[in-house]
Amino acid sequence: MKLYLDTSDIQAVKRISAIFPVSGVTTNPLIVCAGETSLFDLLPALRDAMGGQGTLFAQVISNTVEGMIEDALKLRERVENLVVKVPVTPKGLQAIKELTKQGVPTLATAVYGAAQGFLGVLAGAQYVSPYVSRIDAQGGDGPATVSELQCLLSTHAPEKELVAASFKSPRQALECMLIGCKGITLPVNVFDMFISDPAVFAAVDQFESAWQKKFNKTCL
Numbered sequence: 001m002k003l004y005l006d007t008s009d010i011q012a013v014k015r016i017s018a019i020f021p022v023s024g025v026t027t028n029p030l031i032v033c034a035g036e037t038s039l040f041d042l043l044p045a046l047r048d049a050m051g052g053q054g055t056l057f058a059q060v061i062s063n064t065v066e067g068m069i070e071d072a073l074k075l076r077e078r079v080e081n082l083v084v085k086v087p088v089t090p091k092g093l094q095a096i097k098e099l100t101k102q103g104v105p106t107l108a109t110a111v112y113g114a115a116q117g118f119l120g121v122l123a124g125a126q127y128v129s130p131y132v133s134r135i136d137a138q139g140g141d142g143p144a145t146v147s148e149l150q151c152l153l154s155t156h157a158p159e160k161e162l163v164a165a166s167f168k169s170p171r172q173a174l175e176c177m178l179i180g181c182k183g184i185t186l187p188v189n190v191f192d193m194f195i196s197d198p199a200v201f202a203a204v205d206q207f208e209s210a211w212q213k214k215f216n217k218t219c220l
């Protein structure tokens with residue numbers, strides 16, 4: 001499975017890429033607005049932070065079909081191999097369909113239901129992102145939606161990729177991985193929570209101090 005970071009924090013992408021092979025970085029307008037760097041400076045900086053590797057995702061802003069297509073082409077012109085995120089609305093579906101004809105790779109986003117997301121895929125999107133914690137927050141079941149959508153993809157469109165998004169806790173992400181989700185994008189704080197259990201550091205300290213005591217050194 002693939003693990004992406006959902007962030008505009010260049011330093012965090014650099015830090016995490018150094019310790020883990022992230023598959024890429026996803027952004028959306030809220031994430032970009034939360035940072036200080038303009039989108040067209042941010043995207044190359046994020047790619048550099050991943051050592052030139054990985055897939056980058058950025059979202060259209062316009063809410064007309066023509067505008068979305070224009071935004072998508074502008075993004076692709078400025079950033080090589082970028083995947084364009086398009087919300088699965090009636091207009092977004094049309095934009096995905098047109099962009100697919102033009103050979104522009106898209107991610108169907110703002111997905112709150114499995115069938116809605118699947119329509120984005122059938123319209124041509126290569127990737128699809130259900131919003132796990134937002135679905136939970138409106139009384140739905142985020143992981144169950146992910147499971148249904150992953151099942152639809154595995155059955156009908158195995159070459160397409162699910163990238164579950166909108167995580168607030170490691171548990172939500174773990175639940176999605178357990179049900180067979182093939183891709184997730186995590187905010188930096190959730191990624192960090194996976195590897196910051198104090199008990200782990202205490203265990204490592206314990207090994208080191210036992211060795212130090214016995215052999216008077218902290219290496220083999």
Ligand code: G3P
Pocket residue numbers: 006026027028030131133134165166167
């Ligand atoms: O990238 C889209 C998705 O991750 C949204 O997350 O935290 O705004 O629900 P959030």
